[in-house]
Amino acid sequence: AQKVTQAQTEISVVEKEDVTLDCVYETRDTTYYLFWYKQPPSGELVFLIRRNSFDEQNEISGRYSWNFQKSTSSFNFTITASQVVDSAVYFCALSEAYGQNFVFGPGTRLSVLP
């Protein structure tokens, strides 16, 4: 069975601090996809990134970076120099490559204080 764990329920940081959101997953599949979504207070879930299980290269997009490590089954998300607009709930998710299962983690609420 697939499972996604986000152990951090809530995180608060002060603006300009760096923050890492943890994501640990479980799957028996050898081919799968990992995702991060952002949900601001408006409620919409915004797709941020998708990683293929065969591609362990870290990715950077502006202030956002993702660290995928198959050895520890983790897909962590770091925001550098956080801003108030980064305040949101962030969801990590896992999908089978060829099946139909798509599993979300419980989410981490990030509050960035001015």
Added chain:
Amino acid sequence: EADIYQTPRYLVIGTGKKITLECSQTMGHDKMYWYQQDPGMELHLIHYSYGVNSTEKGDLSSESTVSRIRTEHFPLTLESARPSHTSQYLCASSDLGSTSGNTIYFGEGSWLTVV
């Protein structure tokens, strides 16, 4: 950028009323979903569809029903709303093709309050 639209965005209705939440996507995606979510909490899959004339119940039991008569349209209906139905309802879609990696794209959500 996802093109998936939900109406209404916000709705307050009385107990016992019938309500239909509309969802349309212009991406030609085969699979569509309805999730129920209390603000900032876990997402609960309540319905999904693989394509036209296909509807399946999700992980969370729901008194709502859905239909899929057209690929782009996936409305959700509550025959008799109750205060326990107060929540945010998120419609989503994905392409079953492997090139998309099963990425799910979401609409802006419909906030339902039953009084």
